[in-house]
Amino acid sequence: MDLGLDGKSALITGGSRGIGRAIAERLLAEGASVAISARGQEDLDSAVAEMSSRGTVHGSVVDVADGDALTAWVAEAGRELGGIDIVISNASGGGSGRTSAEAFQKTLDVDILGCVRMVDAAMEHLEASDAAAIMAISTTAAIENFGNGMGSYNVLKAGLINLIAGYSQSLGAKGIRANVVSPGPIWVDGGAWAQVKEAVPEMYESALATHPSGRLGTADEVANAVAFLVSPAASWITGENVVIDGGYTKRVSF
Numbered sequence: 164m165d166l167g168l169d170g171k172s173a174l175i176t177g178g179s180r181g182i183g184r185a186i187a188e189r190l191l192a193e194g195a196s197v198a199i200s201a202r203g204q205e206d207l208d209s210a211v212a213e214m215s216s217r218g219t220v221h222g223s224v225v226d227v228a229d230g231d232a233l234t235a236w237v238a239e240a241g242r243e244l245g246g247i248d249i250v251i252s253n254a255s256g257g258g259s260g261r262t263s264a265e266a267f268q269k270t271l272d273v274d275i276l277g278c279v280r281m282v283d284a285a286m287e288h289l290e291a292s293d294a295a296a297i298m299a300i301s302t303t304a305a306i307e308n309f310g311n312g313m314g315s316y317n318v319l320k321a322g323l324i325n326l327i328a329g330y331s332q333s334l335g336a337k338g339i340r341a342n343v344v345s346p347g348p349i350w351v352d353g354g355a356w357a358q359v360k361e362a363v364p365e366m367y368e369s370a371l372a373t374h375p376s377g378r379l380g381t382a383d384e385v386a387n388a389v390a391f392l393v394s395p396a397a398s399w400i401t402g403e404n405v406v407i408d409g410g411y412t413k414r415v416s417f
Contacts, residue, residue: 167395169194171294172244174237174285176200176227176277177254179210181351182300185382186251189390191218198240200225200233200254219244227254227277228269237284247288249393252278252299252323258315270315274323282330289339296393297334297341299327300385301404303412306345320345324404331402340401342392347408350379375410 173190177183178199187197187210196219201207204224211222221243225236241247256273258266278299282289289295303309305320323343330341348356348370356379360367371377385407391397392405406412 164396166193166390167294168390168393171195171248171394172246173197173249173251173393174200174240174247174281175251175253176225176233176281179203179206179222181354182346182349182382182385183251183253184210185386186253186389187220188214188217189383189386190249190393191220193390193394194218195249196220196244198223198236198244200227200236202226227281228256228272230276230280233277233280234284237281241285241288246291247285248292248294249296249298250281250285250289251389251393252281252297255300255316255320258319261315262313263315267315267319270319274316274319275326278323278326289334290337293338294395294398295337295339296397297327297330297339298389298393299323299341299343300389301343301345303345303347303406303408306404306406307412307414327404328402335401340398342397342401342403342405344385344388344392344405344407346380346385347406347411348374348379349382349385351382370411373411378409380407380409 173195175183175187178187179201187199190197198221200223207222214220223236225232227233256270258270301320301323304317327341327343388407
């Protein structure tokens with residue numbers, strides 16, 4: 164399927180590794196140009212160097228919690244790419260299982276306000292695009308009880324789903340679509356579930372047992388779905404929360 168992404172421009176926060184990196188690689192493979200941000204210079208430089216042979220990719224060190232820095236990056240990326248068609252809010256402040264006010268503030272600053280500021284800063288470009296799309300990365304921890312169910316990550320990722328639903332309604336008349344994906348446990352080398360496997364092996368084994376296929380998902384599997392949803396091929400899909408979990412959650416959705 165031709166997704167129609169050739170020539171499109173996309174911004175991705177947290178794009179140097181994990182799901183964000185996989186999304187960047189998938190979009191590049193489809194002919195899109197990308198600008199990624201990350202907090203670590205070394206990881207960012209490595210990602211840009213490795214992906215540059217696949218297409219146009221720009222990288223900048225940005226702390227998404229810093230609103231001024233995020234806004235400035237969006238403006239810079241828009242100039243570098245010659246416009247913005249797609250914004251993907253992927254960076255997360257974490258906080259799973261953490262219930263302190265500090266944890267909630269950190270997750271709010273990155274997961275919610277990071278998305279809001281990114282969209283606001285890119286709005287002029289999105290309004291000018293003929294295929295504008297907003298995407299946010301949530302989690303299955305937002306749609307069912309996970310851990311103690313009260314962590315800042317769980318709660319505010321649920322808020323992110325609601326935020327994106329609001330964007331889909333308020334921006335639809337401008338031709339801007341907005342969707343969110345909620346991955347279940349995803350294996351990334353050195354990532355959260357790799358740490359769980361090392362530190363809490365019983366939790367890791369329980370996650371495997373809960374999946375009908377007996378394995379965790381991969382970042383590429385999430386990226387494939389994201390690439391479709393932000394593409395013109397998904398032009399009639401907006402306001403959706405697409406769960407990507409290999410059957411990990413047991414909801415019956417109608």
